[in-house]
Amino acid sequence: MSKKSNSDLLGLYRTMRRVRTFEERVGELFVRGQTAGSMLHLSIGEESAAVGITAAMKPQDTFTTHHRGHGIFLARGADPNRMMAEIGGKEAGYCHGKGGSMHIADMSLGHLGANAIVGGGIPAVVGAGLAARHKRNNAVSVAFFGDGATGQGVLYESMNMAALWGLPVVFACINNQYGMGTRIDQATANTNLHERAIAFGLNGESVDGLDVEEVAEAARRVVDGARAGKPGFLAVSCYRFYGHARKDKSPYRDAGEEETGRQRDPVAFTRARLIERGLTPEADLDTLDAEIGAEMDATIDFTIAQKEPPLASMFRDVFDPEEPEPEPVRTRLNRVLATE
Amino acid sequence: MPELTYRDALRKALADSMAENPDIILIGEEVGRYGGAYGVTKDLIKEFGPERVIDTPISEPSIVGAAVGAAMTGLRPVAELMYVDFLGMTMDQLANQAAKIRYMFGGQIGVPMVLRTQGGTGRSAGAQHSQSLEAYVMHTPGLRLAMPATVADAYHLLRQALTRPDPVVFIEHKALYTMKEDVDLDAPVPPWGKAAVRRHGKDLVIVTYSRQLHYVMEAAKTLAAKGIEATVIDLRTLNPLDFDTIREHVERVGRAMVVSEGAMTAGVAAELAARISEECFDFLEEPVIRVAGEDIPISVSTGLETGSVPGPQLIAETAGRMLA
Helix, strand or coil: CCCCCHHHHHHHHHHHHHHHHHHHHHHHHHHCCCCCCCCCCCCCCCHHHHHHHHCCCCCCCEEEECCCCHHHHHHCCCCHHHHHHHHCCCCCCCCCCCCCHHHCCEHHHCEEEECCCCCCCHHHHHHHHHHHHHHCCCCCEEEEEEHHHHHCHHHHHHHHHHHHHCCCEEEEEEECCEECCEEHHHHCCCCCCHHHHHHHCCEEEEEECCCHHHHHHHHHHHHHHHHCCCCEEEEEECCCCCCCCCCCCCCCCCHHHHHHHHHCCHHHHHHHHHHHCCCCCHHHHHHHHHHHHHHHHHHHHHHHHCCCCCHHHHHCCCCCCCCCCCCCHHHHHHHHHCCC | CCEEEHHHHHHHHHHHHHHHCCCEEEEECCCCCCCCCCCCCCCHHHHHCCCCEEECCCCHHHHHHHHHHHHHCCCEEEEEECCHHHHHHHHHHHHHHHCCHHHHCCCCCCCCCEEEEEECCCCCCCCCCCCCCHHHHHCCCCCEEECCCCHHHHHHHHHHHCCCCCCEEEEEEHHHCCCEEECCCCCCCCCCCCCEEEECCCCEEEEECCCHHHHHHHHHHHHHHCCCCEEEEECCEEECCCHHHHHHHHHHHCCEEEEEEEECCCCHHHHHHHHHHHHHHHHCCCCCEEEEECCCCCCCCHHHHHHCCCCHHHHHHHHHHHCC
């Protein structure tokens, strides 16, 4: 592996720590009853995938994510206040409270949207790849999804199209071992997921998500290959520390497995490496962690202080703003039942 | 005036729009080298090249999904679904993605794509290639829906669809591809979303769209010979729905029938009948009558197929009974 500079590894650590802490604060917002619902899927344990892969992307690149995508978006440069406000269903959120955790997006960062349909965001990157080729803008489009999506047909359709047309597209599979409560080996016979991509004619790699430097290196190979015209697939192996969603206590796996799995902690691993290599003193890391803690604490205060979206906004953005909004049921009833 | 077929008009609309807008691409099964299963995209690959006329593997969900992604990143894709019966294959990409992206993401971006497809009976194509599934689309907020009945509308509605800011499902009728009309394509065109009154009469309003327009017009001729004059409204687009035109004529005439090829129950005709009943109740002489497809799958037998959907005779008989 190539030698990384202090600032590179520290930068990766900082972003992973921000993701970890943000996700912890999402959990806290939920406990405080301030989230819009409980369909919150935390990426704790998967930080190296979000951070390592987005580190290999360029500003013009686009991407779609899955329902466990907070970390990817944050690593790409999202404003954590607007993210948390969206998770709280507030007007100040990225989607004005209409999308929430599972439908967050930001076109200015190339985020074509998180998706609550498993595999639902995958084919869009084929279209984005066609557009990039058409416009010759040198953009790569990355679909992020979990191991659960490897059961969906659209993944294979889309990999086939990307390979057939040589599109600048990457399929990034964050293999956290579980699709909800079903372990990957209970869902598929061959768990070497990258082999499927190779069979379709893509570059395919699997990498251990414990080590963010390895993830970043592999991602660079795959993303650069896609930019040069050979689409790629990267599976990052990691462990989902907590349940599928906030209310899931993971009764389908035993405590021993969770304990072992949580020892594969990419954030702690990277922190120890910074110290071990003499790159960053532990005291400096303590200070950094505290700063990030304060930054993410503030997202909770920000979110709680924000307004709910106004009721009338529910009719907005069904169609283009130049088009008439759908007629509200109450307006129609008043019209139909009006007496002379 | 040139004589054009419905198919020629569609092809010309694609070619004219593609010549004007370099961001329009066609993507679908057999749209390129084969020229489209019904020949609508014939030779467009020669004119515009394989980068803009893209033959795909048989992967309907990802064809529609790729169109969604392309529309979000600066292109104006026309995805072709060979038969509307394959809509179920694509429903996630159409209903969960294309239709909801603008809304879910708080208005950040639209999905200006057209999904061209064709449906209906008339070619003994059997239960999986003959359906009228427009109600699935009309029931999904966020989608526009156009269903041209005439050669001129095949051209103009497709041209207009290719300038709309939101996803348009454009359903052609397979029995109309060879229909010919003399059309002046430079004549004034009704705006997008406006119904056309194809015939004026004082006794009955018949609201319809797509191929059933021709059956309704034939029935109207039969009725006229018996002294019954029908107003015939061709909706042209089901979303936007031009209810103002329907209301105006129903309130004037006092009787309404809705004719649709789709299965009767919970279909487009049901929605239209409900709206007319609610909004024009004080003006109606009698209940709004639906004449629609039977609640059965379509058979391959020509007789069973024809019997499964409304025809001119049933429409004329029903109108006669309403006025008896």
